[in-house]
Amino acid sequence: MMILKKSMKFVIAFICMGLFFYSGHTVAQDADIVVAKDGSGDFTSIQAAINAVPANSSARTVIFIKAGLYNTEKLLIPSDRKNVTLLGESRTETIISYHIYDCNQGDGKCPVNDASLWSAEIIRTSATLTIKGDGFKAENLTVQNTAGPVGQAQALTIQSDKVVFVNCDLKGYQDTIYFWNVGKRAYFNGCLIVGRTDYIYGGGVAFFEACEIRSWGGGWITAPSTAESQKYGFVFYKCNVTYADNSPRDGDDGNKIALGRPWHNYPKVTWLYCDMTSMINPVGWPTIWNMDYAASSDKLELYEYKNTGGGADMSSRANWAGIRALTDAEAPLYERAVVLAGSDNWNPAPAATIRKHGAGSSIQTVDLGSAIEGFYYSWTNATSVTVSGLPSGINTSINNTAQTVTFSGAPTQAGVFSYTVSTIGGLTTASLSGQITVNNTGVTYYQLKNRSTGLLLDGMGRTGNGDACGQYANTTHVNAHWELVDVGSGYYQFVNRGTGMILDGMGSTTNGAVCSQWANTTHRNSHWSLQQYDGDYYRVQNRSTGMFLDGYGQSANGADCRLYANTGHINAQWVLVPVNSTSNARMDNANRLASPEKMNKTSLLVYPNPFDDKLAIKTGEVGKPLRIEVYDMQGKLVKSIDNPEISGQFASIDITEYGKQFLLKVVTDIGSFTRTIVKK
Structure with missing residues (x-):
């Protein structure tokens, strides 16, 4: 006897989630038995896998069927094989197929030679798959009878209770699905059902939800034979009723299709919330067939409710006593949970x-x-x-x-x-x-907020060399975050966090020129100095041209950021706000750009500023000064003092020979610190 490989994951999913059927795709290791034509599973035969299921088991047995065309056997789920699931690897590539049909030769099944291969129980109908075991489920596969327009040729014969099909294609021509037994319940969700003649028929209770009912022309969708004592027959709920061209039978194409024809007993068929093709015969039920009481008996219940599409108009339906629209009060009685409840309140709700x-x-x-x-x-x-x-x-x-x-x-x-x-x-x-x-990689990013408008310098997500930089209000997007990379001599590159593009002046010296971005550049056009101008506000000056970054007074999101020469206007003043720090503090007067992650922890003080002839530098907590560098406003190094003499915490330098404004850089053993110095 085969030892089933029940996956605990699968068992727990059923127990904890309370699923009525297994929904969603799966893989072989989630199943108990695997069938594969190429020999990579436990069986190459589906019937052999079914026979290996323990008899009368209350536990569900899942048979996973790998993709392939399985067309050499006529299948039976015996009555003692309960709670069996056939789970396909692919809805359209896992195909269970056979070709037996009813005929007047031999024992009434053709082709005779193929029919003779099967025992009486299996060959009782022509169905490719006959289901006698309760609790059967199928998902994600195709079952078909390929006999064509030759007579009765079922894909399915259902003789058991609580049968479920999910995400399946069920294909035939005549009598595709036969509901053999009165009162036995079946549920179909998201399935395609194809046929032409009476292809959904019998006396069972079946609920079709969100299915496509696809017909070739000239035939009848249903042939119900509901028992008088049975409350429900076939219910079609939110289905698409469609029309198929290229019928395998000459003369079908172009002809209308009927909702059904009564077979015997007291047929019950209800259509709710369905979309109906205009190729439906307006009469709906154009023939009484062999039932002389079909038109006069109100025990037939052929109802419709809130359907749409060209075939939904009931104004020309047959004038039968049992054909009518449901009332609003009656419609709730045709929900899934009510129709399929039976005596045990079965509701095969599709689990999310x-x-x-x-x-x-x-x-x-x-x-x-x-x-x-x-x-x-x-x-x-x-x-x-x-x-x-x-x-x-x-x-x-x-x-x-x-x-x-x-x-x-x-x-x-x-x-x-x-x-x-x-x-x-x-x-x-x-x-x-x-x-x-x-x-947290330790990189500190900054937002540059314009003093005049409050807009933030923004890369706008642009990645083309020469693309304009923009401005944006109140954004927290990474496009408005900039890393300051020290390139030496008091200059920095502004690297955009969102794109990696670098702020670039493009060598332009025209007032109002657009400030742009460039990838992986080391050019001086992408070097900028930060000059403290008024309190927390700074001017950002290009190394190559001396132009200043300018918001240009624009307040619209996406407006270009520009350049302007020799301006002290508030449009050219920016405050730097760190965005990766736990502090909300702005950049302090130390302006220690080389190590911004240490911002506000140390201070570099310069006296006086504006200066006279001498400048005193208080190092404070910035570490031991190793070198003092002086740069003009174009970034040219004009003086360098190695190992400056320190008295107390002060270093003193004579700056008489320098211009009205210059950059002071102090290199210490813990970092470098830059200040803009202005003459009195």
């Missing part, structure tokens, strides 16, 4: 599911400001999802039509973030969790 896809892991570790590796989740049987717990900078895009939520972006917040994706709007709720760990 979530699955992760894509290269990126749901558990990632990235550096602050670095993009995560993208990934997405898909869901079923819910209207949408919510996402909680993500760090700022990580974006989600929810597509309710495709039922996906995509994750992307670069975190702007350090820490460990556990996030959860949860479905909403379904009968059940599903959720999955993940974790994004964001390392």
Whole structure:
């Protein structure tokens, strides 16, 4: 006897989630038995796998069927094989197929030679798959009878109770699905059912939800034979009723299709919230067939309610006693939970599911400001999802039509973030969790806020060399974050956090010229000095041209940032706000750009400023001075003093020979510090 390889993950999913059927894609290791044509599973035969299921088991047995065309056997789920699931690897590539049909030869089944291969129990109908065991489920596969327009040729014969088909293609021509037994219940969700003649027929109770009912022309969709004592027959709920061209039978194309024809007993068929093709015969039920009481008996219940599409108009329906629209009060009696309840309150509600896809892991570790590796989740049987717990900078895009939520972006917040994706709007709720760990790399980023307008210098996400820099109000986006990279001689590059592009003056000397960006440049056009001008406000001057960064008084989001010469206007004044620090402090008077992560912890004081002939530099906590450098406003080094003499905490230098304004850089054993000095 075969030992079943029950995955604990699968068992726990059923027990904890209370699923009525397994929903969503799966892989072989989630199943008890694997069938594969290439020999890579436990069996190459589906019937052999079915026979290996323990008899009369109350536990569900999942048979995973790998992709392939399985067309050499006529299948039977025996009555003692209960709670069996056939789970396909692919809806359109896992195909169970056979070709027997009813005929007048031999024992009434053709082709005779093929029919003779099967025992009486299996050949009782022509069905490719006969289901006698209760609790059967099928998902993500195709079952078909390929006999064509030759007579009765079922894909399915259902003789058992509580049968479920999800995300399946069920194909035939005549009598595609036969509901053999009165009172036995079946549920179909998201399935395609194809046929032409009486292709959904019999006396059982069947609920079709969100299915496509696809007909070739000239035939009848249903042939019900509901018992008089049975409250429900066939219910079609939110289905699409469509028309198929290129019928395998000549003469079908172009002809209308009927909702059905009564077979016997007291047929009951209800259509609710369906979209109906205009190729439906306006009469709906154009023939009484062999039932002389079909038109006069009010025991037939052939109802419709709030359907749409060209075939939904009931004004020309047959004048039968049992054909009418449901009332608003009656419609709730045709919901799934009511129709299929029976005596045990069975409700095969489609459980919400979530699955992760894509290269990126749901558990990632990235550096602050670095993009995560993208990934997405898909869901079923819910209207949408919510996402909680993500760090700022990580974006989600929810597509309710495709039922996906995509994750992307670069975190702007350090820490460990556990996030959860949860479905909403379904009968059940599903959720999955993940974790994004964001390392703080120690880089401090700044926002440059214009004094005149309050707009922030923004790279605008542009990545083309020469692309303009813009401005944006009240944004926390990484496009408005800049790293200050010390390039020496009192100059810095402003590197955009969002794109890596570098602020560049482009060598322009025209007032009002647009300030741009350039990738991976070391040119002097991308070097800038910061000159403290008024309190916390600084001017930003280009090394190559001497032009100043200027907001130009523009207040519109996306407005270009520009350049202007020799200006002291507030449009050219900026305050630097660190965005990676736990402090909200602005850049202090020390202006220690070489090590901004230590901002506000030390101070460099220069007396007097504005100066006379001598300048006293108080080093304070900035460390031991190793060198003092003096630069003119074009960045040219004019004096360098190695190992300056220190008296107490002061170093003194004579600056009589220097111009009215210059840059002072003090290099110490813990960093370098720059100040702009102005003559009195």
